[in-house]
Amino acid sequence: MRRVLQYVALVAYVVFLAFPLLWLLSTALKTPQEMALTEPTWIPREPTLANFGDAFGEQDLVGAALRSLVVALFASVITVLISLPAAYAMARYRGLLNKVAIGWVLVSQVFPFILIIIPLFMILRDLDLVNTLPGLVVVHVTFTLPFALWMLQGYVRAVPRELEEAAAVDGAGRLRSIASVVAPLLAPGVVATLLFSFISSWNEFMFALVVLQNPDVMTLPLTLVRFTGPEGVARLGPLAAASLMATIPSLIFFAIIQRRLKSGLMAGAVKG
Amino acid sequence: MRITSALAAAAILTLAAACGGGGGGGSSSAPNEPVKINFLSLAWQKESVAANKQLVDEWNKANPNIQVTYVQGSWDNVNDQLVTQFAGGTAPDVIHNDSPALSGFASDGYLLDLKDKLPAELKSDIPQSAWDTVTFDDGKGGQGVYGVPFLQESQVIIANKKLLDAAKVRIPTADDPWTWDEFSEAAKKMTKDGSYGVAWAMKSPVNKTLNLALNFGGTFFQTSGGKTTVKVGPEEREVLQRIHDQLYKDKSADPDALGQGTADPLPAFYKGKFAMLPAGVYLRQQVVEQAPDGFEWVTLPAPKGTSAQQGAVSQTLSIAQESEHPDEAMKFISFFLNGTNQAKLAKGDWLLPTSQKAAADPAMTTEENGWDVATASAKNLVVAPFLKVNGFDEWKSKVATPALQEYFANKITIDQAAAKLVEDGNKVLERYQR
Numbered sequence: 001m002r003r004v005l006q007y008v009a010l011v012a013y014v015v016f017l018a019f020p021l022l023w024l025l026s027t028a029l030k031t032p033q034e035m036a037l038t039e040p041t042w043i044p045r046e047p048t049l050a051n052f053g054d055a056f057g058e059q060d061l062v063g064a065a066l067r068s069l070v071v072a073l074f075a076s077v078i079t080v081l082i083s084l085p086a087a088y089a090m091a092r093y094r095g096l097l098n099k100v101a102i103g104w105v106l107v108s109q110v111f112p113f114i115l116i117i118i119p120l121f122m123i124l125r126d127l128d129l130v131n132t133l134p135g136l137v138v139v140h141v142t143f144t145l146p147f148a149l150w151m152l153q154g155y156v157r158a159v160p161r162e163l164e165e166a167a168a169v170d171g172a173g174r175l176r177s178i179a180s181v182v183a184p185l186l187a188p189g190v191v192a193t194l195l196f197s198f199i200s201s202w203n204e205f206m207f208a209l210v211v212l213q214n215p216d217v218m219t220l221p222l223t224l225v226r227f228t229g230p231e232g233v234a235r236l237g238p239l240a241a242a243s244l245m246a247t248i249p250s251l252i253f254f255a256i257i258q259r260r261l262k263s264g265l266m267a268g269a270v271k272g
Numbered sequence: 273m274r275i276t277s278a279l280a281a282a283a284i285l286t287l288a289a290a291c292g293g294g295g296g297g298g299s300s301s302a303p304n305e306p307v308k309i310n311f312l313s314l315a316w317q318k319e320s321v322a323a324n325k326q327l328v329d330e331w332n333k334a335n336p337n338i339q340v341t342y343v344q345g346s347w348d349n350v351n352d353q354l355v356t357q358f359a360g361g362t363a364p365d366v367i368h369n370d371s372p373a374l375s376g377f378a379s380d381g382y383l384l385d386l387k388d389k390l391p392a393e394l395k396s397d398i399p400q401s402a403w404d405t406v407t408f409d410d411g412k413g414g415q416g417v418y419g420v421p422f423l424q425e426s427q428v429i430i431a432n433k434k435l436l437d438a439a440k441v442r443i444p445t446a447d448d449p450w451t452w453d454e455f456s457e458a459a460k461k462m463t464k465d466g467s468y469g470v471a472w473a474m475k476s477p478v479n480k481t482l483n484l485a486l487n488f489g490g491t492f493f494q495t496s497g498g499k500t501t502v503k504v505g506p507e508e509r510e511v512l513q514r515i516h517d518q519l520y521k522d523k524s525a526d527p528d529a530l531g532q533g534t535a536d537p538l539p540a541f542y543k544g545k546f547a548m549l550p551a552g553v554y555l556r557q558q559v560v561e562q563a564p565d566g567f568e569w570v571t572l573p574a575p576k577g578t579s580a581q582q583g584a585v586s587q588t589l590s591i592a593q594e595s596e597h598p599d600e601a602m603k604f605i606s607f608f609l610n611g612t613n614q615a616k617l618a619k620g621d622w623l624l625p626t627s628q629k630a631a632a633d634p635a636m637t638t639e640e641n642g643w644d645v646a647t648a649s650a651k652n653l654v655v656a657p658f659l660k661v662n663g664f665d666e667w668k669s670k671v672a673t674p675a676l677q678e679y680f681a682n683k684i685t686i687d688q689a690a691a692k693l694v695e696d697g698n699k700v701l702e703r704y705q706r
Binding site: 032118214 | 353361
């Protein structure tokens with residue numbers, strides 16, 4: 001009986017999590033008349049693909065998705081490459097400088113980005129990076145980095161120093177012990193950070209709006225907003241269809257990478 | 273593995289290609305190359321986007337030496353985007369916006385004064401009342417024209433024909449609209465059997481009530497000795513009080529619609545929960561698209577008070593001060609907003625053209641979908657008084673919106689609402705006049 005209840009709770013939770021996606025799918029397949037019913041329907045009475053036709057016909061969704069994918073992949077990989085060694089240093093080397101650095105990382109999260117958007121734009125302009133995907137990658141890396149650093153630092157701390165000391169006893173130098181002992185144990189943390197960076201970049205709107213002005217370089221969030229009008233009025237059908245297509249790449253990315261999100265790798269490693 | 277390598281290669285190629293995009297607004301051209309103009313458009317409805325793209329294509333084919341790039345923006349965030357682009361010197365050459373946004377950008381020197389650039393034909397085709405919506409202080413003691421007004425919105429009443437006929441009330445026409453008293457009586461007659469006469473969607477109450485307040489001469493702002501202050505006298509209170517009465521005295525207005533956005537009450541409208549929905553003319557498009565088969569509806573003119581005047585704002589095309597090709601940009605605007613093309617744009621957006629030639633187009637005067645009533649209402653549009661008030665946006669969001677929402681929710685009296693609008697409002701305006 002207890003097991004049944006557990007499954008019921010689990011199914012309820014899954015339905016709760018999947019609800020927005022299912023509703024998006026349902027809306028994408030509805031006619032405008034059905035969307036305007038006072039009693040909403042779950043399963044469209046007369047399913048239509050017209051919304052997908054409109055969404056793909058009016059906007060370059062495939063091109064925008066490809067550009068978003070490129071930006072998100074580059075931004076997430078670069079973020080991890082930079083934050084991994086920095087996180088190791090922050091976790092392992094203690095001292096005043098370290099505390100100041102951690103404090104600064106936290107403080108940097110406090111600033112509302114709208115405050116710095118104009119100076120940032122001017123810097124990018126001077127570097128000739130406005131209207132380019134590398135410019136957006138730089139911005140996304142800069143803004144994801146502090147939190148990624150903070151996340152990874154926690155994972156590094158969780159790796160017992162004793163493992164590195166044991167490797168040292170066996171004759172491994174610091175680089176060798178980092179590469180052979182610490183790095184494999186950090187895999188779940190790296191994957192989590194990669195996911196966080198990827199999704200942050202994939203969904204980011206405001207910086208993209210400001211940095212990218214040429215239609216040939218616009219990313220997916222900028223394309224989706226074109227289905228909305230003034231005072232919150234939107235073309236719900238094409239918007240739902242386009243949004244549904246926009247969630248698919250990140251779902252695939254998550255599905256591929258989630259197997260690496262294993263825990264318990266270190267269980268029993270330092271039993272003594 | 274192959275897939276991974278292919279994806280990586282594609283990613284690198286795309287990124288490398290994007291590197292070639294170059295910075296800046298992209299409007300500078302080599303000596304023998306065509307002039308390049310970026311046109312930021314905010315069209316978003318299917319027909320409107322199609323009309324915009326078609327006109328740009330037509331222009332580009334006919335003018336190989338002046339090539340226009342169509343860039344689609346969004347009403348939701350265009351002003352954030354422009355603030356940054358103006359400050360960074362990369363704004364588009366031709367900018368679509370609405371007249372309330374122009375005043376601030378013009379006073380900051382970001383928009384070109386078009387006064388001496390407007391072709392005579394374009395100038396004479398658009399009435400002065402529309403030009404007034406884009407005329408602001410030029411900061412040198414004169415007046416400048418900072419955009420070409422091309423689409424305007426008026427308030428109409430979208431009504432359920434069956435319920436209207438059943439109430440046996442006089443059907444108002446563009447020449448003989450209801451008075452507010454007649455409108456209230458009609459709403460009372462239509463309130464029966466669980467359905468209401470009218471629904472006021474007041475999530476964003478300010479523009480709607482301020483524009484309608486002109487029916488009784490309510491302007492909400494007065495300027496004396498160069499100083500602008502808020503005023504809420506009998507003229508300003510009239511429309512506010514009448515809407516409030518429909519909600520709480522006559523009980524002829526659906527209370528459920530009160531907190532809703534403009535389009536939100538439509539599902540209940542189709543179901544017959546209320547008979548009339550006062551709204552902007554553009555909402556007809558949603559009704560045409562969404563209304564269930566067999567649902568009959570009509571467009572009625574807005575009620576009149578001591579006059580039928582309504583405040584108007586315009587959609588506009590402006591030229592950035594920093595544009596390297598202002599003359600070419602003006603040529604493009606003149607083509608884009610000629611009478612024939614304005615009719616196409618107005619039809620696509622379900623709004624009213626400012627061009628008198630466009631307004632005479634048969635498509636703008638047909639009875640179908642209420643175009644005749646909508647187009648006729650344009651004659652009542654006068655420049656909204658708040659358009660020229662420095663600090664209006666802050667007054668609207670921080671003072672007027674919450675005060676009017678509380679008043680229409682019956683949480684405060686009209687005296688308390690008036691006190692907030694005036695006292696808190698004047699503190700806001702004062703900061704803009706130092």
